[in-house]
Amino acid sequence: MELTLEGLRDTARGAAVLGTGGGGDPYIGRLLVEQELKAGHRVEIIGVDELPDEALVLPSAMMGAPTVFVEKLPSGEGGRAALTALERRLGRRASATMPIECGGINSMMPLLLGAQLGLPIVDADGMGRAFPELQMETFNVYGVPGTPMSIAGDHGDTAIIETDDNVRMEWLARGLTIRMGGAAYICDYPMDAATVRRTAIPGTLSLCRTIGRALREARERHEDPFAALTATLADTIYTYGAVLFRGKVVDVERRTIEGFARGQVTLEGFDGGGTLVITFQNEHLVARLDGQVRAIVPDLICTLDSETAEPVTTESLRYGQRITVYTISTPPIMRSPAALAVFGPSAFGLTDPYVPVETLG
């Protein structure tokens, strides 16, 4: 399916919702893809079933702290350099690319690469949202080696990392990302299409577009965008979505440290609604209302503008903003013990147990 300008904008909006405050603002990535579309390049999104089993798929993404992405604009060259380096290592050409992360800017980077190289983009990803670390992937949960992986910086520098441990892959690639200026381009989890079908979350680019379109249409019709979001999610793998809290930002602590944006945002509720504190590592990890956990990873904690339901990323949160905190349940495939070990609370150093958000409402 060929992506239209409107489809692109809807996809970026939905990806920002699934970015759960992190993932890098897709706005910048969207503008880069728009340039390609306006220059006459095609963005062809294909289903996971449209490739032969043995076709090589090279997932692509940016790596780094979202706080850096807004200071250092992404370039098309980095993505091409990363893909080319990995193709050379493998001695094969890629048949397609795909997101490893459909939330945030990494929904857009594979589209940019696909447009530039004439490669189709598989409609699937390995997170179904955004997570901060490379091992936090369904690919990893289901045994796909992350390496050989490639990484490219802004100066044309590249590296190929090889390790049999996807956590060490993250550790080593993060070190290079920091030294490449805090943002880099990667291709990891090289795999054939049969493996994509076995391990990826299917249809997540379409899901982003569906969410983004629902928000747009609600605004156009002057309907409540939050109600539209809840109605839309009910028909997706995410089934449950609900407003958790409405309030005003009263404090933001944010540091870019060891390659991540870490910190917390504090919101005061309207009409005595209590105090909500959201802790983040690139993405929102846990939301505590007056000290009680009300949502926790891998469930999604989204910060949306209270008027427009436009997603607000952690690097854009400012004192006084009126924010609606909206939570979304993750599908069962992301709540298995194996999955929670990789991207549940303990994977982020949190001691709180995982409790499904729909039971905390």
Add this chain to the structure above:
Amino acid sequence: MELTLEGLRDTARGAAVLGTGGGGDPYIGRLLVEQELKAGHRVEIIGVDELPDEALVLPSAMMGAPTVFVEKLPSGEGGRAALTALERRLGRRASATMPIECGGINSMMPLLLGAQLGLPIVDADGMGRAFPELQMETFNVYGVPGTPMSIAGDHGDTAIIETDDNVRMEWLARGLTIRMGGAAYICDYPMDAATVRRTAIPGTLSLCRTIGRALREARERHEDPFAALTATLADTIYTYGAVLFRGKVVDVERRTIEGFARGQVTLEGFDGGGTLVITFQNEHLVARLDGQVRAIVPDLICTLDSETAEPVTTESLRYGQRITVYTISTPPIMRSPAALAVFGPSAFGLTDPYVPVETLG
């Protein structure tokens, strides 16, 4: 020429002198090579003229802070993994390896690799001593690309780095070294034998052996080892060597920071000989006597035991040790403006100008 046990021990002793306090203690590396020799493996050292022009030479070394090497013993596997990874990248087998750095433990690592793989070791290097950073090489001064380079950690993790800037190569490889635990194995500056002949400092493994033998023989004959060292150096590319200072260690500041051992040692002279302060970044950089520069990089500042003239590395310096500080002039090829730009005082952030040590005596 096949290396004997005695030749190995002499080489290690001389390499410790040229390590100028850093470079990693060759003692550990020597023991590993001794194991190979005792197991019947050969270490064949060849002259730079013994290879055909097009033969591929892959220089090999350890990278990291010497303070880490003494806590984490070097392994043979890391060197093999690095060499194999670079061979695969280049699609060619190496005809030989060689030191990039003849001072310190990196005089020994290529011998270990050569013994294990049956590869000859070229009698030459790119520093003629030890320096802390990868761009501080005659190879770099004379235009040899440092990459593709390989780096391997203890867990079998490897990376291939590619960049057109040898300073960025150092920066990226240092980041990986830190994340690989502070010590790693590298092969860089892959080149053909014709390029080795054009850019390497020839005969430096032999020079280490000559220096080490002179010290041993002086001890065996109960002669002054410092006088023997001076007499021996007079016939080498290093021409000038002299005792700068005799005193006792009264203070050592040492931190392992950003992948380097940084700090300074303070010595009080005997008989009112003043206070000598030596600043180091892995290797000794500058010696100041009562505040006046008396020797500065790239000239060699060696800390030797006052009784035996055994080299003492910065990580072994202790309060109360009686140390003779011995300085050695570098050859003219290492004092050109191009060379000083790469490993002269300003390359280490020092504001003192370079002044040849023999004019400061």
